[in-house]
Amino acid sequence: MTHVVLNQVLAIFLLTAFGFVLKKINLLNDGFTKxxxxxIVYVTLPAMIINSMDREFSKDVATTSLQVFLTGAIMYGFTILLAILLVRFRKYEETQRGVYMYMVIFGxxxxxxxxxxxxLYGEIxxxxxAVFNIWFNILTWTIGVSIMARGRLNFRRILINPGLLSTLFGLFIFLTPLRLPTLxxxxxxxVGSMTxxxxMFLVGAFLAEAHLKDFVAEIDLYLASILKLVVAPALVYLVMSxxxxxxxxxVLPVVxxxxxxxxxxxxxxxxxDKDYKLAAQGVVLSTALSMISLPVLILMVVR
Incomplete structure (x- = not known):
């Protein structure tokens, strides 16, 4: 089982490598990322979510969904705590403080x-x-905006975003006798299978646009990445075990x-208007490091 899962996960990262190469040889142009x-955000991912939720109602699935949702509070509780500790013990400029906090909290x-x-688990x-990520859709437009913009909340975005809307629609289908037509x-x-x-091509292209020299002097980017990729899942794993x-x-909250x-x-x-260059470097660095940390993490938690 572990060998099969590892092969499947590595296949995903090979797609990332493929995207990296395609970008380097200019088969993916500058407009591809946008x-x-x-x-993905407006079409393929919502299609994948809705399709996965078009299933007959099951009390067991509903109970597990509630459990999954509640574990989100544990995960985000830890990432928020780590972000607060990071900016408390490391003195950052105002334009960088929110960037480092957001890096650690939101994956x-x-x-x-x-x-x-x-x-790992197919459509289920x-x-x-999708149920777990309701937390992300709400917190990113509340806490996320607050730490970046000091309180400039956008309540319309909290309620109207593709991820949350597709999840709510999918849950409506799951909880009612309604079923999508076969066609x-x-x-x-x-469409969802394109996601x-x-x-992965997008992640690969993103990595290809980065310059290695940009990360050498930014020690705090490595610190934030370690907190995000290693410390946070380790803490969640200890609790869940x-x-x-x-x-x-x-497994889900740890991953x-x-x-x-x-x-x-x-x-x-x-x-x-925060330090966009620092933010972009942080995303690329943590993504690159995750090519190593994620397979190891998955091998540890998936049996």
């Missing part, structure tokens, strides 16, 4: 989280990931805790 990001639970859980893994489900399945290769929950409920810093770090930094 267009593919929009396509790439979308582009990387969904594909990896899909590989995507289902539970619609087939289309959603085809993993597109997302003492619970008597289903395996997927234990999500070990995701590299999310691309929203750079997007929000630019939006709120």
């Amino acid at each position: 267009s593919s990001s929009d396509l 790439n639970v979308g582009y990387l989280g969904y594909p990896i859980m899909n590989v 893994g995507v289902f539970y990931s 619609v489900k087939s289309v959603l399945d085809s 993993t290769p597109l997302a 003492y619970t008597d929950l289903p395996t997927i409920v234990k 999500m805790a070990g995701m590299p810093s999310g691309v929203n770090t750079a997007i929000f930094a630019r939006m709120f």
Whole structure:
């Protein structure tokens, strides 16, 4: 089982390497990052989420979903605590403080989280990931905006964003007798299956645009990355190991805790006039390091 899972996870990272090479030889142009990001966020990922939730209601699945949702509070509790400790013991400029906090709190639970859980557990893994990521959709537009913009909340974005809307619609289908027509489900399945290769190509292209020399002097970027990729999942793992929950409920928050810093770090930094260059470097560095840490983490938690 472990050998099969590892091969599947490594296949995902080979897609990232493929995207890296394609960008380096200019088969992926400069517009690819923007267009593919929009396509994933607004089309393929919502299709994957809705398709995974189009299933007959099950009390066991509903109970597990609630357990998965509650574990999100544990994970984000730890990442928020680590972010607070980081900026308290390391004195950063005002334009950098929010960037480092956001890096540690919010991981790439979308582009990387969904594909990896899909590989590990199939459609049900995507289902539970969508429930778990309700936390991200709410917290990123509350706490995330607050630490970057000092209180400039956007409540419209909290309620109206593709990830949350597709999850709520999927839950509505799951909780009611309604079912998607066979043709619609087939289309959603085809469109949703594009998410993993597109997302991995995007990550590869993002890495290809970076310059190694930019990271050499930024020791704090390595510190933030270690907190995000190693310390956070280790803390979540310690807590989950003492619970008597289903395996997927234990694994999901640990894997999500070990995701590299999310691309929203750079997007929000630019939006709120913070250190965008530092944010972009942090996303790329943590993503590159996750190529090593994530397979190791998955081998540790998946049996």
